[in-house]
Amino acid sequence: MSATEQNVRASDLEMSPSFIKGWLAMWMFTRMNRWTVLGFLLLIPLMTITIDVGSQSQFIHLVLEFYQRFLLPIYCLTIFGPLIRDEVQSDTIGFLITRPISRAKLVLLKYLVMLVKVQILAFAAATILLLVGVIRGVMVEGLIVPFFISQAVAIFAYGGIATLFGLFSKKYMVLGMIYGGVVEFSLGRIPTNVQLLSMFHHMKGILAHSEPVRDVLHWEAAGFGISAAYTLGAGAIALVLSMLLFTVREYHHADDMQK
Amino acid sequence: MSAVVEVKEMSRWYGLVMGLNNVSFAIGSGLTGLVGPNGAGKSTLISIITGQLKPSSGSVSLFGEAPFNNPKVLQRIGFCPERESLPVEMRPADWLTGLGLLSGMSAASARMRADEMLERVGLAREHWQKKMGEYSKGMRQRVKLGQTLIHNPDFVVLDEPMNGLDPMGRQDVAKILKSLAAEGVSILISSHILAELETLCETNIILNWGRVIASGSQQEIRADVRNWSEELAIICDDPQRLAKVLFDAEVLAGYDINQQTDTLKIRLSEPEKFYPAWTGFLLQSGVTVYEVRGQSRSLKQIFEKVTS
Structure with a gap:
């Protein structure tokens, strides 16, 4: 690199960082709490120890009802909720929003980087979980593909919703719990079209492609494409709302955030 | 003198509390000091100028444009906040490189500039491999100054840049700021160490209760005050x-x-x-x-x- 390039003035640099530069920067800045990582990788596999050897029914309940329905959304909430919120609370947001990058792009890049990191982590955790299932002789036939698809789209959707909650309020955990209780656990069980609002309703449609799951939990299979589209669509809407909110709302000192 | 920053009849409220009250001034090239007691509105003013907040009324323009969420303007600004919060898990060169990338620099250029800036702000090499969570106040201040300058900005805003620095450190920072001003960079410094502002800045803006009480060169302010x-x-x-x-x-x-x-x-x-x-x-x-x-x-x- 020439000395001239080194001394180039800010006004001569490209107006806004390219997607790749922004991605690289966010990859460096976005970190996951080590306890969250450990919990992800060890908690559920450890819990399979409590399953009776050979009991597929118990495995299905643990993996789908507890892990995918309850634990995965909470993980997403604890990881994506603080995505921007933590920067605001720790007062490091000023270093980012005074850079020549639009706020919407900042949220998008942070979300996408974290999404990739969580998908990798969740894939590893799910692999360990299913391996333990195989070792204990409780692995369910035809579950692997629906399980991974359902998990991937759920992380996208819950991640977007948690990002929105985090930007909306510092009490994003409370918002998330209310959302979970009202939408996922209540509306999602009402057998009318209102259950379409529940992400887990669509995940059930994907997971029910496994026959033993249908038998044990009495879920009905739905098209992979339509279920995934509903879930991804909800995540995308939440993400766009997050980008809009971060663009129009002023995030400044931690004190302001207390309001 | 062409104005880099122009503030016209600008006010800013926080709910019912007035942070800035109908302030107007211009900032040109060279070093400008921003003086005022706690609660005078300095941080609000800096936040508006650096595009973190919007004015409630009136206007602010940097290089002819409003700064809020405006990459074209933000590209030319370097901002050093008063707050000491840094990403505690990161090493300074990585952090500066990331911020350089966000400012539109290439990865190689950002990495080189990061090292160059850490040298320039006088952060001893033996500390470069430490995480910033282990840094003293003075070391953090130096890293913050480094990130301010990584992309060669045309306008630099420093909120209490001397905080936590020992006398030698203050001298180093003053030297850097003077050399930047000599290169044609416009600099706005807020500081409560008034003696330093006096020796550094050709012009000053004095704020109190959200209003500009006096502004201009030190001679002009003295003349104003002499009239009182x-x-x-x-x-x-x-x-x-x-x-x-x-x-x-x-x-x-x-x-x-x-x-x-x-x-x-x-x-x-x-x-x-x-x-x-x-x-x-x-x-x-x-x-x-x-x-x-x-x-x-x-x-x-x-x-x-x-x-x-």
Whole structure:
């Protein structure tokens, strides 16, 4: 690199960082709490120890009802909720929003980087979980593909919703719990079209492609494409709302955030 | 002087609380000091100028455009906040490289500039491999200054950049700022160390209660303040008698007598009334005057005066 390039003035640099530069920067800045990582990788596999050897029914309940329905959304909430919120609370947001990058792009890049990191982590955790299932002789036939698809789209959707909650309020955990209780656990069980609002309703449609799951939990299979589209669509809407909110709302000192 | 920043009749409210009240000023090239007590509105002003907040009314333009969420303007700004929060898990070179990338630099260029900036701000190499959570206040201040300059900005805003620095560190920072100003970079510094602002800045903006109390070069501010009141030291044979005459004439805002040196220090409430009648006061008191000295005000004294 020439000395001239080194001394180039800010006004001569490209107006806004390219997607790749922004991605690289966010990859460096976005970190996951080590306890969250450990919990992800060890908690559920450890819990399979409590399953009776050979009991597929118990495995299905643990993996789908507890892990995918309850634990995965909470993980997403604890990881994506603080995505921007933590920067605001720790007062490091000023270093980012005074850079020549639009706020919407900042949220998008942070979300996408974290999404990739969580998908990798969740894939590893799910692999360990299913391996333990195989070792204990409780692995369910035809579950692997629906399980991974359902998990991937759920992380996208819950991640977007948690990002929105985090930007909306510092009490994003409370918002998330209310959302979970009202939408996922209540509306999602009402057998009318209102259950379409529940992400887990669509995940059930994907997971029910496994026959033993249908038998044990009495879920009905739905098209992979339509279920995934509903879930991804909800995540995308939440993400766009997050980008809009971060663009129009002023995030400044931690004190302001207390309001 | 072409203005880099132009603020026109700008106000900012936080709910019912007014942070800035109808302020107008311009900032040109060179070093400009921003002075004001706590709660004067300095941080609000800096946040608006650096595009973190929007004004409630009025306008602010940097390089001719509004800064809020405007990459074109933000590209040319370097901002060093007062707050010490840094990403504690990161190493300084990585952090600066990331911020360089966000400023549009190539990865290689950002990495080189990061090292160059850490050298320039005087962060000893032995600390480069440490995480920033282990840094002292002074080291954090240096890293913050480094990130401000990584992309060669045209306008630099520094909020209390001398905080936590030892005298040597302050000298280093002052040297860097002076060299930047010599390169044509416009710099706005907010600081409570007024003596340093006095030696660094050609122009100052004094804020109090959300209003600009005075602005301009130090001479201009002094002239303004001189119009409001004056301080004099008078050495004479009977300072007490002279003080009584002046006190009775109701031209004093305050006085102080040093018996050992026979010096009467006075602060005038109405200079325009005092000076025409000065010889009359002397005749009336009958004192013999040996010396009269006008007190040249430091920035600190001016600041205390205008914010009192």
